Amino acid sequence: MIADLGLGALAITLVVSIYGTVAAIYGGLKSKAEWIESARLAMLLTFPLISISALSLIYLLVNGHYEFEFVTRVTSNSMPTYLKVTALWGAQAGSLVFWSWLMSAFASAVTLRKWDRDREFLPWVIVVSLVTLMFFVSLILFFENPFARIWRMPDGQFIAALFQPAGGVLASLRDGQGLNPFLRHPGMTLHPPTLYLGFVAFVIPYAFAIAALITGRTDDRWIRITRRWTLIAWLFLSLGLIIGGRWAYDVLGWGGYWGWDPVEISAFMPWLTGTAFLHSVMIQEKRGLLKHWNMVLIILTYSLVIFGTFLTRSGVLSSVHAFAASAIGPLFFGFIVLTFVGSLYLLLRRWDDLKSEGTMTSLLSREALFLLNNLLFMGILVVCFWGVIFPLVSELVTNQKVTVGPPFYERATAPLFAGLLLLMGIAPLSAWRHSTAKTLGRAIWKPTILAALVGIGAPLALGIRSWAALLGFFLVALVAFVTLYEFWRGMMARRRTQGEALPVALANMIARNRRRYGGYIIHLGVVLMAIGIIGMEMFQKETQGTVPAGGSISFEGYKITYQSLSSFDTPDGRNVTRAVVNVEKNGKNVGELYPRRDFFFESQQPVTIPGVRSTWEDDLYIILVDWLPISSQGATFKVFVNPLVNWLWLGGFVFILGTLVAAWPDNEPELATARKRRRAAAPAEA
Amino acid sequence: MEQTLAVDHQSAGKMKFLIGGLLIVAAIVYLIVSSTHANAQYFLTVDEIYSKGAEVQNRDLRISGAVIGDSIQFDPQTLNLTFTIANIPGDNKEIEAQGGLAKVLHDAVVDQNNRTLTVIYNGPKPDLLRDEAQAILTGKVGNDGIFHADELLLKCPTKYEEALPDQAE
Structure with missing residues (x-):
């Protein structure tokens, strides 16, 4: 009954989306306001409809309706309720429902904004949003339906089908297989939703871009309207990536946070184009340049979002070298190609309307450095894309599958990331329009010397000799000093002109220019993250050893003493083997760690949970590898010392904080930016 | 006369950006090609x-x-x-x-x-x-x-x- 409701709501959503699209196109072309209004209401309706569908699916999951194939696959009786809810995104069919649900939420929210000044965009924003939604809802209905039941056929076979097949009897199952143990972690309750929120939110700026191309209203209005949407999309995407890294660190037990896996990369690629977009729209707003480029970036981001949704859930790439394993693969590719080519066609049609309002003259001007930043982001994107498609290309060309692994990505992207850090240090000091080596040099020599002292001198004194690490620390220190100096300069100026105390000056300064200072806070977050990444990539140490009870492993100043091992069953279907180890650092007792191995009965799968002691200096990360029979009490441990990795998580926190500052609503955001532009247009303004 | 001068100046400016851009693109291409070569499996x-x-x-x-x-x-x-x-x-x-x-x-x-x-x-x-x-x-x-x-x-x-x-x- 509930399932029929959910399925029915989904089917009605498809009909409503088709109607809304047609009505919007007709209303838009003939300028008929009542048709557009009708389309708007149709779009508003999609959210409650998909909510019914998603909530019914959650109902089935929570109440153990195992006659549904999807429910059987991702839940089991022993799972706690919150995991049964999050099982919604535990496999592809449910993920698509979840994606559509979020998409409809954003689409409905956008219909509720004040459209007074932007009426002409409305029908085309509706068309883009609804076509996207339509695509996903059709996939769910016709290819990956979570409401399919399991039927027992007369010949004893089981098949999954939406409607009763001839002779089939509904299979009644008492328990499901349960969610993949790796996904049973608090990080997994947050990682997919945040990533998906980031993905779907990027559809909105894209929709406005397309609306601008169709209507020919190609000034920067669409950018101003979608500024906050873009920042919110970017916020969630960043958050999703960071939480994903944390989850990998906590659960996967290989002592790392990022493995350059194609699925990770596919979530990273829209982030790259999105970040480039966030930077380059500023040039369009301030100088009226790069209009074509911004269109290209938002179109690319949209295509990569669809591509990423497809890859992260379809399992297509988990076979490492093949693309079209799933039935919906070709459909996704078809949709991506269609929307991409269609968008490019619209862009070419408006090419001449998007002429720049000026030219770039100075290689060291702020806008030129922003352009360089864009080039580097695109460079990283190309590296990622090349790495993902290389097996296909090589097979086509040489008939031989050749893959590239993490060393490829690390080697090819490291100089580009270093270049981005350098730019982050220089760009805030350069002026719009015109900057020379002399003016820039005058601004930068002090922070450079300071950065050299702190970033190179201090690590040298600590005995670090790797030139790459020294370069990394230097760049990190440079960005930190330049950014902090920018804050300091702004605060001092306010104190001088307004007579404010420094903390008040800081608060007012940030409040008056949230995007700029939010951006700088994000840069500081990147600095902290870079410290963690340099520590992990260049100074991670590992060892392993087997010790009897009471024996110990000494490593990097730590003394790890194996004390005892216990094994017990838990009510939620696990057998836990848990070791107790005592940790001493430099002769001082610092506590106990409990590395363990959980064996999940339903899926017959063990999951290794490390014991971690985190400090600002380093993480001690201990994995229980194996143990001898309880009688002899020996156990094998793998030990990682991960220097500075905590700074990565702190940096992630600062990063998100900065994005929130930048995205926080102003009273009248569009007017505020217009004012700023007028001021920035005055040549004297830096 | 003055106008042509301005045009020359502008195209010289464009040239500057073109060369700079090409250098960076070349560097990225080099990075990709050499890294692929070194790490192909x-x-x-x-x-x-x-x-x-x-x-x-x-x-x-x-x-x-x-x-x-x-x-x-x-x-x-x-x-x-x-x-x-x-x-x-x-x-x-x-x-x-x-x-x-x-x-x-x-x-x-x-x-x-x-x-x-x-x-x-x-x-x-x-x-x-x-x-x-x-x-x-x-x-x-x-x-x-x-x-x-x-x-x-x-x-x-x-x-x-x-x-x-x-x-x-």
Whole structure:
């Protein structure tokens, strides 16, 4: 009954989306306001409809309706309720429902904004949003339906089908297989939703871009309207990536946070184009340049979002070298190609309307450095894309599958990331329009010397000799000093002109220019993250050893003493083997760690949970590898010392904080930016 | 006169950006090409390793095969892990045509005539290493004909179809 409701709501959503699209196109072309209004209401309706569908699916999951194939696959009786809810995104069919649900939420929210000044965009924003939604809802209905039941056929076979097949009897199952143990972690309750929120939110700026191309209203209005949407999309995407890294660190037990896996990369690629977009729209707003480029970036981001949704859930790439394993693969590719080519066609049609309002003259001007930043982001994107498609290309060309692994990505992207850090240090000091080596040099020599002292001198004194690490620390220190100096300069100026105390000056300064200072806070977050990444990539140490009870492993100043091992069953279907180890650092007792191995009965799968002691200096990360029979009490441990990795998580926190500052609503955001532009247009303004 | 001067100045400015941009694009292309060259791994099946023989010895390879459960040996003292993998097709379409990954892995392990390859790895035993798992390995074939893996990646297909008959009423 509930399932029929959910399925029915989904089917009605498809009909409503088709109607809304047609009505919007007709209303838009003939300028008929009542048709557009009708389309708007149709779009508003999609959210409650998909909510019914998603909530019914959650109902089935929570109440153990195992006659549904999807429910059987991702839940089991022993799972706690919150995991049964999050099982919604535990496999592809449910993920698509979840994606559509979020998409409809954003689409409905956008219909509720004040459209007074932007009426002409409305029908085309509706068309883009609804076509996207339509695509996903059709996939769910016709290819990956979570409401399919399991039927027992007369010949004893089981098949999954939406409607009763001839002779089939509904299979009644008492328990499901349960969610993949790796996904049973608090990080997994947050990682997919945040990533998906980031993905779907990027559809909105894209929709406005397309609306601008169709209507020919190609000034920067669409950018101003979608500024906050873009920042919110970017916020969630960043958050999703960071939480994903944390989850990998906590659960996967290989002592790392990022493995350059194609699925990770596919979530990273829209982030790259999105970040480039966030930077380059500023040039369009301030100088009226790069209009074509911004269109290209938002179109690319949209295509990569669809591509990423497809890859992260379809399992297509988990076979490492093949693309079209799933039935919906070709459909996704078809949709991506269609929307991409269609968008490019619209862009070419408006090419001449998007002429720049000026030219770039100075290689060291702020806008030129922003352009360089864009080039580097695109460079990283190309590296990622090349790495993902290389097996296909090589097979086509040489008939031989050749893959590239993490060393490829690390080697090819490291100089580009270093270049981005350098730019982050220089760009805030350069002026719009015109900057020379002399003016820039005058601004930068002090922070450079300071950065050299702190970033190179201090690590040298600590005995670090790797030139790459020294370069990394230097760049990190440079960005930190330049950014902090920018804050300091702004605060001092306010104190001088307004007579404010420094903390008040800081608060007012940030409040008056949230995007700029939010951006700088994000840069500081990147600095902290870079410290963690340099520590992990260049100074991670590992060892392993087997010790009897009471024996110990000494490593990097730590003394790890194996004390005892216990094994017990838990009510939620696990057998836990848990070791107790005592940790001493430099002769001082610092506590106990409990590395363990959980064996999940339903899926017959063990999951290794490390014991971690985190400090600002380093993480001690201990994995229980194996143990001898309880009688002899020996156990094998793998030990990682991960220097500075905590700074990565702190940096992630600062990063998100900065994005929130930048995205926080102003009273009248569009007017505020217009004012700023007028001021920035005055040549004297830096 | 003045106007042409201004135009010249402008095109010189454009040139500057063009050259700078090209230099950066060239650097990125160089990074990609050289990194690809340095890190390319040939993806082979077990059968292909045998048919190519000495040609692929001591080269960076990535192979995929079905884990034979009885062959798994792990010494927790030294963390030496040895197991044998059986040949499975490298092409996904072929796997689908033969009835899906789970069936292909099962058949590969059961079939006695299937080509097999011994793998040595040093490190913790991965959680997913078990009978009929798909192993994706990175490493080299040594002169001893054994595959020395640097990296293990394991995948177990969902087997809900098999679990069903036991509990269906």
